[in-house]
Amino acid sequence: MADVVSLNKARKVLQRKAAREQAAENRVRFGQTKGEREKQQKDAERIAREFDGKKRED
Incomplete structure (x- = not known):
């Protein structure tokens, strides 16, 4: 069975990767x-x- 992945964290990881690129x-x-x-x-x-x-020196 697959691990449970937080979609919010996965999206942030993808955004960081895109920002680095x-x-x-x-x-x-x-x-x-x-x-x-x-x-x-x-x-x-x-x-x-x-x-x-x-510069003027007054």
């Missing part, structure tokens, strides 16, 4: 390479330096 797909589609992250960080630092240099 979707997250993995999104990481591939929308993720950034190491070089892209470093370039973006350097650009942000450069912009911050320029902005700080243009």
Whole structure:
């Protein structure tokens, strides 16, 4: 005889599995390479330096 399975728990397990698969797909589609992250960080630092240099000191 088969074991009794809570349908609610089974549904949640399937939802978690689908969410993990979707997250993995999104990481591939929308993720950034190491070089892209470093370039973006350097650009942000450069912009911050320029902005700080243009502050008015009254």
